[in-house]
Amino acid sequence: MNYEFDWSSIPGSLPFLWEGMKISLEITAIAVVVGIVWGTLLAMMRLSPVKPLSWFAAGYVNLFRAIPLVMVLLWFFLIVPQVLRGAFNLDPNTDVRLTSAMIGFALFESAYYSEIIRAGIQSVPKGQVAAASALGMSYAQAMRLVVLPQAFRNMVPLLLTQAIVLFQDTSLVYVSALADFFGAAYKVGDRDGRLVELLLFAGAVYFVLCFSLSQVVRRLQKRMATV
Amino acid sequence: MSYNWNWGIFGSPVPTGDTTYLGWMLSGLQTTILLSLSAWVIALALGSLMGVLRTVPHKGLSGIAAAYVEVFRNIPLLVQLFIWYFVLPEVLPFGLGERFKQDLSPLAQQFLSAMVCLGFFTSARVCEQVRSGINSLPRGQKNAGLALGFTLPQTYRHVLLPMAFRLVIPPLTSEFLNIFKNSAVCSTIGLLELAAQGRQLVDYTAQPYESFIAVTLLYLLINVVVMLLMRVIENRSRVPGYIGGK
Amino acid sequence: MITIDKVSKHYGSFQVLTDCTTQVKKGEVVVVCGPSGSGKSTLIKCVNGLEPFQAGAITVDGISVGDPKTNLSKLRSRVGMVFQHFELFPHMSITDNLSIAQVKVLGRSKDEARDKGLKLLDRVGLKAHADKFPGQLSGGQQQRVAIARALAMDPICMLFDEPTSALDPEMINEVLDVMVELAQEGMTMMCVTHEMGFARKVANRVIFMDQGRIVEDDAKDAFFGAPRSERARQFLAKILQH
């Protein structure tokens, strides 16, 4: 091995990298919230007796799960902004590309959340809905008051695990030129000719964060199993 | 909207003139398929080996396999890819990195890095599936194999793995699908696979919609084909009389 | 044939076996009984080395099981074992279940193994099912196949771990009949079972275990006539109620 490592460009760029990390975390937070809310709605549509709703949800979920995230991001980065501009006569100076990529990311992750939540809802025994109806609750009430609370309790570890996956996925916004943590690390490495060190540093940061969180999830799972 | 749809674009020649845009698209598809299949071979082989190691009664071996899984699961695919492509050739010992950079064409460098990266990344997931397949078998099966005089490797080979693999065909199917989807990430190191060709078409023609729709449809097609293929495998490997069998 | 000498075993701080000593002579049939969790399965699994033990010694046909130099696979191939849950290999036909170990372990030819398997299948009355898969047979049939599978290896002795306790009552006898026949032919057998009818019919000795200890080790008549320990008496009374 004759490569001479030189880590000196990292300390000075930490503030810049931290800005990137904030963007990564922000995207993650938004996508998790949108993903859970929209994913829950999708899951309920999918399970609802109203056929068109359930078809729509099934189509949405299967479509997004069949396409690579990179493709979705490119769609929302390159194509959708043009459509929006055409449709709403937007001022050509407003750059909606980043917002659009962000939305695309959230819509994509919702499809995955929806599948987790659907499985969670289905794991609640059917008798629970029957019991709620017997008490005079409407379908929506039964869902909101009886089924979803139980479903979410069981799903917490899976939802968190998906959040870890999602956090890793945010690095792909690189293709839409959003300056997330990975984008920032790459930029610094490229600028200083220290790509090797910066890439290794980025990998280590992701590993420490994701591994720690996954250990937390594991502990949570164990605790829930014993309750 | 004043967009001019022109599906005929795929028939027109590319600037260099040696093929059509359709030709570009198909060569992208070919790269995607070739890349995914070769990475899948690595993933299956390595993942099965690691999955077996995770279940053997040996603390050291199962610990190594567990660490392996954690490393490949907790670093984003894109970062792993960049490390394989940009970092590894720099730090490989014995001049291997130099030979990689000098003796191989850029395309070969991209393809090899992408293949190894996808293979290792997916192998960690395959490992977890194989492990859970083995662990979900009744504990007595291993004892039954050993009691007949099989060695531990023979017990895995003839008793545990054949059933474990059958049990995990559905989750392996979704990993197989993932490898095709994940291969799109490799466009970031310049590998001209399907997604990259789609993007290239957007740059070269004024027909972004046609290009993206075509690429998206091709990914959907890959999905359908893989699912059908795996269903055939699942049906053929079905065990008569076993739960879910018949 | 089998000697068990002061064997002790623990999982962490939990003592599963304490100072177990007994032996099974050639041609003898020994029944092991005792309450759930008393260590019967563990003891019988120690005999062919499926469970390691920390103290004491076990020999089978003069070969020490605990000795790290012993080729355990080879030893196990000479000791037949039948499990509570049959443990046939679900992905293989009955014929393959019977022949795989003969071929892979004993190195017999496929044809030879197949013929031997079919002969034994006939003996347990299941020749017509040779090409089926385990999942297509009833529990009693599966257990008879499992016995045939063990016999196909020409074992010098047989270990049974509650071979009938996972079976519906109407299937128990078809399995016991095979075992009785085997005993009467002079096979050396160590059987964990609560089938006292079987014990009365063919056992030479009965071992009673409680909390990891061998509490009684008596000739059959002595055991059934007047068990020495209170625990064994209670146990017998409980079993006979059913």
Ligand SMILES: Nc1ncnc2c1ncn2[C@@H]1O[C@H](COP(=O)(O)OP(=O)(O)OP(=O)(O)O)[C@@H](O)[C@H]1O
């Ligand atoms: N892997 C293990 N780790 C810890 N304890 C164990 C393990 N296997 C068995 N034990 C314990 O050892 C004791 C003896 O188990 P064993 O299976 O030998 O009992 P048994 O007499 O066969 O009971 P049963 O009639 O229920 O089959 C039990 O208390 C059991 O909980």
Ligand SMILES: [Mg+2]
């Ligand atoms: Mg037992």
